[in-house]
Amino acid sequence: MGAKIWLRRGLIQTKPIVSFYGIIVIIYSLHLVRSISLPLPKDSTMTNRVRVRFAPSPTGPLHMGGVRTALFNYLFAKQHGGDFILRIEDTDTQRYVPGAEEYIIESLRWCGIPPTEGVTENGQMAVEPSPQHPHAPYRQSQRKGLYHTYAQQLVSQGDAYYAFDSPESLESLRQEAEAKGQAFVYGPASRNALDNSLGLDAKETAKRLSQNSPWVIRFRIPENQNIIFHDLIRGEITVQSNTLDDKVLWKSADGLPTYHLANVVDDHLMEISHVIRGEEWLPSLPLHILLYRAFEWTNSQPLFAHLPLLLKPDGKGKLSKRDGDRLGFPVFPLEWKSPLGEISKGYREDGYIAQAFVNMLALMGWNPGTEQEIFSLEQLTHLFSLDRVVKSGARFNPEKAHWFNQQYLRTTDNAELAASFANLLTQASIPFDPQKLPAIVGLIKERATFVKDFLDLSDYFFTAPTRYDEKLVAKHWKEDIPQKIAAIQSFLAQIEPFTKESIEHPLADYIQTNEWSMGAVMNALRLCIVGAAKGPGMADIMSIIGKEETLRRIANTPHSQSAPAPPLPF
RNA sequence: GGCCAGUUCGUCUAACGGUUAGGACUCAAGAUUUUCAUUCUUGCAAUAGGGGUUCGAUUCCCCUACUGGCUACCA
Numbered sequence: 209m210g211a212k213i214w215l216r217r218g219l220i221q222t223k224p225i226v227s228f229y230g231i232i233v234i235i236y237s238l239h240l241v242r243s244i245s246l247p248l249p250k251d252s253t254m255t256n257r258v259r260v261r262f263a264p265s266p267t268g269p270l271h272m273g274g275v276r277t278a279l280f281n282y283l284f285a286k287q288h289g290g291d292f293i294l295r296i297e298d299t300d301t302q303r304y305v306p307g308a309e310e311y312i313i314e315s316l317r318w319c320g321i322p323p324t325e326g327v328t329e330n331g332q333m334a335v336e337p338s339p340q341h342p343h344a345p346y347r348q349s350q351r352k353g354l355y356h357t358y359a360q361q362l363v364s365q366g367d368a369y370y371a372f373d374s375p376e377s378l379e380s381l382r383q384e385a386e387a388k389g390q391a392f393v394y395g396p397a398s399r400n401a402l403d404n405s406l407g408l409d410a411k412e413t414a415k416r417l418s419q420n421s422p423w424v425i426r427f428r429i430p431e432n433q434n435i436i437f438h439d440l441i442r443g444e445i446t447v448q449s450n451t452l453d454d455k456v457l458w459k460s461a462d463g464l465p466t467y468h469l470a471n472v473v474d475d476h477l478m479e480i481s482h483v484i485r486g487e488e489w490l491p492s493l494p495l496h497i498l499l500y501r502a503f504e505w506t507n508s509q510p511l512f513a514h515l516p517l518l519l520k521p522d523g524k525g526k527l528s529k530r531d532g533d534r535l536g537f538p539v540f541p542l543e544w545k546s547p548l549g550e551i552s553k554g555y556r557e558d559g560y561i562a563q564a565f566v567n568m569l570a571l572m573g574w575n576p577g578t579e580q581e582i583f584s585l586e587q588l589t590h591l592f593s594l595d596r597v598v599k600s601g602a603r604f605n606p607e608k609a610h611w612f613n614q615q616y617l618r619t620t621d622n623a624e625l626a627a628s629f630a631n632l633l634t635q636a637s638i639p640f641d642p643q644k645l646p647a648i649v650g651l652i653k654e655r656a657t658f659v660k661d662f663l664d665l666s667d668y669f670f671t672a673p674t675r676y677d678e679k680l681v682a683k684h685w686k687e688d689i690p691q692k693i694a695a696i697q698s699f700l701a702q703i704e705p706f707t708k709e710s711i712e713h714p715l716a717d718y719i720q721t722n723e724w725s726m727g728a729v730m731n732a733l734r735l736c737i738v739g740a741a742k743g744p745g746m747a748d749i750m751s752i753i754g755k756e757e758t759l760r761r762i763a764n765t766p767h768s769q770s771a772p773a774p775p776l777p778f
Numbered sequence: 779g780g781c782c783a784g785u786u787c788g789u790c791u792a793a794c795g796g797u798u799a800g801g802a803c804u805c806a807a808g809a810u811u812u813u814c815a816u817u818c819u820u821g822c823a824a825u826a827g828g829g830g831u832u833c834g835a836u837u838c839c840c841c842u843a844c845u846g847g848c849u850a851c852c853a
Contacts (some may be wrong), residue, residue, distance in 0.1 A: 391780050422851085467853050491781070493782095573790095579800080604789090
């Protein structure tokens with residue numbers, strides 16, 4: 209436990225703590241005599257620079273869970289003055305989706321968490337190594353040759369072998385086992401009876417390989433070992449090697465490595481210090497640990513942290529694209545058009561402020577231990593800690609997402625909001641005075657969650673009411689009202705200049721000196737000007753729409769001049 | 779089925795052996811306000827169950843239940 213924390217500290221400090229590591233090594237060896245215990249602490253000669261990577265697969269748009277993983281990587285890197293690398297894991301040629309890579313890059317950019325390495329300024333993946341991008345290329349499909357060498361190395365060391373079993377034969381073995389209520393495992397217990405190079409001599413294997421028969425390379429899981437490893441979030445985990453299977457490292461289908469091989473090789477070559485990824489990878493960690501060991505890279509092996517998953521708002525399982533469609537909230541940061549033309553909502557297009565989205569994501573599975581909930585990216589960078597990442601999955605709550613946006617909206621500058629509101633008004637063909645927009649926005653933004661709410665919240669600033677809320681009419685348009693409104697009309701006509709200050713108190717005084725009910729008169733006036741029970745103070749509204757428009761609206765209110773007024777025809 | 783991880787209000791979470799178990803979202807009530815909203819106050823609401831260890835367990839250990847992930851020539 210303590211060691212876990214110390215290990216982390218050791219890594220992120222710049223001063224050498226050789227003797228300290230020495231102690232840890234001794235403790236380890238005493239403790240785990242017959243077990244493989246990894247990771248061992250870093251070799252003190254290596255650089256202690258924090259280097260993390262976000263390594264998505266371009267099989268579709270980046271899910272908000274993926275964005276959160278990227279965010280945590282970004283925060284961790286920034287906090288330690290390290291590097292945040294984007295690596296594209298496109299070794300699955302079957303599921304590759306054009307445009308997904310660009311989408312990922314654009315999403316990170318929108319969220320304000322762009323990678324510092326792997327992507328050049330124009331948003332393209334760096335292909336040629338450069339001082340800024342020393343490990344290019346960062347697309348695994350372009351690193352193919354590299355992996356082959358390492359796969360061969362494992363075979364020649366005896367840590368991996370060629371397997372010739374057809375997918376069909378494996379499938380039937382699986383079904384057989386399933387029929388008996390068991391699970392088929394291609395591993396220590398079964399591999400000797402299967403069609404692979406373990407039972408063949410070198411000549412025979414070479415012959416089989418040259419015969420053009422399809423082959424894969426499988427990792428040879430060692431037998432009867434307790435594999436003990438550490439996760440920065442979950443602590444120590446032990447797995448019995450016999451329960452693992454001999455995973456395919458090299459595919460015959462497309463002649464590319466699988467995730468497991470490519471991932472370990474690249475993390476090593478790219479000098480990754482911490483692997484921060486989703487919990488779905490936890491079951492593969494023992495395999496990865498074994499791979500580091502086989503390559504004898506344990507001294508520079510990264511530390512691992514597996515993040516809890518994001519769960520559906522209701523029901524069972526992890527958050528998926530369908531939940532968004534079903535419940536009406538975005539699951540993706542940006543809108544996505546699939547190659548088939550299917551459109552998925554995005555937070556950006558739905559009107560979310562990027563920082564609100566990021567803030568919400570940061571608090572899913574992490575918290576600083578205080579009661580503060582609103583954080584700038586800057587603050588998050590200072591406060592973030594893997595120690596405070598929660599272990600259990602977090603159910604996503606769309607309502608809380610609204611709340612975050614509401615919080616950010618009200619602190620956003622009026623001029624900035626006015627600019628996006630102006631676009632909205634133009635689209636809706638509503639004429640407006642750009643000069644007045646910031647003031648209007650300032651009056652209504654506390655009532656809104658999104659900029660798009662402004663439309664309904666402020667319609668009366670741009671157009672006179674055409675309908676009058678019936679309930680309000682019944683409640684506030686009493687028999688004596690038309691007379692009083694007519695009097696107020698005359699009173700307002702005398703006010704010059706027509707500003708909030710010149711209206712507010714004089715009007716209140718006028719009403720009071722007449723010994724009228726403030727509520728009754730003001731509500732009736734609101735009915736004339738707004739047509740509904742909404743909006744800021746009447747003086748605010750009237751000063752913005754101007755004297756002329758104010759008087760016109762009063763005059764145009766049905767029955768405002770006649771007295772007594774019949775309650776119809778509103 | 780097997781393996782791994784998890785389990786505190788409806789939801790997100792705090793409390794790293796001693797608290798009237800705290801906060802936030804949602805919901806409800808009240809106050810303020812010329813309306814709506816904001817704001818403020820209050821309320822509803824939780825330690826999965828069972829065993830241990832301990833003076834004392836949400837916290838440590840074990841069992842059970844449940845939840846999630848993985849179990850592909852996908853990542």
